[in-house]
Amino acid sequence: MRTTIRGVAALLAVTMLLGTACKPAAPRTFNPEGLAGPKIDPPVPKPDFILTDTDGKPFNFRKETEGKVALLFFGYTHCPDICPVHLANIAAVLKKLSPEVNNAVRMVFVTTDPRRDTPEVIRAYLDKFDARFIGLSGDSLALRGAMRQLPVGTPIYEPGANDSTYTIGHSAMVLAFTRDNLAHVVYPFGIRQQDWARDLPLLAEQ
Amino acid sequence: MRPTPATALSCLLAGMLLACGSPPPPAAEGALGDLRFTEGFANEPIIQASGAAYLRIENRGALPDTLLEASSPAARGAMFHGGAMAHLMVLPIPAGGELRLEPGGTHIMFEDFSEMPRAGDSLAVTLRFARAGSVTLELPIRVYGTP
Numbered sequence: 001m002r003t004t005i006r007g008v009a010a011l012l013a014v015t016m017l018l019g020t021a022c023k024p025a026a027p028r029t030f031n032p033e034g035l036a037g038p039k040i041d042p043p044v045p046k047p048d049f050i051l052t053d054t055d056g057k058p059f060n061f062r063k064e065t066e067g068k069v070a071l072l073f074f075g076y077t078h079c080p081d082i083c084p085v086h087l088a089n090i091a092a093v094l095k096k097l098s099p100e101v102n103n104a105v106r107m108v109f110v111t112t113d114p115r116r117d118t119p120e121v122i123r124a125y126l127d128k129f130d131a132r133f134i135g136l137s138g139d140s141l142a143l144r145g146a147m148r149q150l151p152v153g154t155p156i157y158e159p160g161a162n163d164s165t166y167t168i169g170h171s172a173m174v175l176a177f178t179r180d181n182l183a184h185v186v187y188p189f190g191i192r193q194q195d196w197a198r199d200l201p202l203l204a205e206q
Numbered sequence: 207m208r209p210t211p212a213t214a215l216s217c218l219l220a221g222m223l224l225a226c227g228s229p230p231p232p233a234a235e236g237a238l239g240d241l242r243f244t245e246g247f248a249n250e251p252i253i254q255a256s257g258a259a260y261l262r263i264e265n266r267g268a269l270p271d272t273l274l275e276a277s278s279p280a281a282r283g284a285m286f287h288g289g290a291m292a293h294l295m296v297l298p299i300p301a302g303g304e305l306r307l308e309p310g311g312t313h314i315m316f317e318d319f320s321e322m323p324r325a326g327d328s329l330a331v332t333l334r335f336a337r338a339g340s341v342t343l344e345l346p347i348r349v350y351g352t353p
Contacts, residue, residue: 169292
């Protein structure tokens with residue numbers, strides 16, 4: 001029965017992604033070609049940083065995400081366009097995936113706006129998507145230190161109508177670190193729930 | 207939740223012309239002079255301080271126009287942003303061309319909602335153009351996310 005369901009699901013996946021070869025699931029070596037998220041070459045090493053989580057406690061990214069699929073995204077709560085789409089998509093897909101996949105995945109949101117995004121603000125924001133999402137903040141120096149290790153550029157401050165309505169240009173990419181502590185694939189804006197639904201179980205099996 | 211064989215199969219049979227179980231989300235349309243508006247919608251904001259709206263504006267005229275301002279009675283402020291949140295003062299619409307405001311690209315950002323828009327309702331948005339004048343569109347409100 002399980003096999004049948006898998007078979008039909010695989011067929012469906014093939015129908016949706018025309019031109020993708022039908023491969024057996026769970027390759028032992030990392031196979032970015034089988035994923036919807038574009039490959040990044042060379043793979044990005046997992047950054048080494050300690051920031052503050054929404055309980056106000058230090059969060060060592062490498063240590064806390066060891067052995068997990070860590071989805072890392074830099075954004076801010078006042079962001080109306082890109083951030084909520086990524087977070088809503090990942091939250092919606094995790095709800096539909098197995099407990100095993102859910103247990104294997106950690107979504108980590110790091111603010112690029114520490115002035116407005118206090119740990120409390122970040123917690124309330126992430127809870128609108130998924131209470132398990134991890135939110136990190138820190139001072140500008142610590143945040144820059146984390147971002148410098150990654151191909152996410154430098155956030156750009158854009159003044160608003162008044163002092164409290166500024167916006168921040170930032171990378172639109174979610175980096176996916178697998179258990180080998182490397183990001184072989186990234187998820188740019190435009191990635192859909194069906195892409196995450198395909199990729200997260202595969203990333204969790206790596 | 208895994209798809210049951212029956213659902214999966216019926217989806218397969220439905221083919222690729224139809225998205226399974228999800229009718230296309232509603233979008234606003236309209237016209238003003240030479241301008242045609244399509245694919246208009248807003249997203250239900252996550253926080254009271256900011257939200258975004260999108261639409262496609264086609265200029266069928268022989269003269270260019272410019273989108274000068276957007277506003278909504280439900281929000282205290284609005285501005286235009288390009289990709290990577292670059293602040294744009296006005297948005298040109300070339301003659302015979304179009305302006306696409308879409309997720310991940312240029313969009314209208316509303317600030318400080320006095321009334322929180324809710325998915326399923328609509329958001330009244332007034333657009334003011336240099337040549338064509340003003341129009342108010344009722345943009346359907348969707349939830350964030352791309353199936």
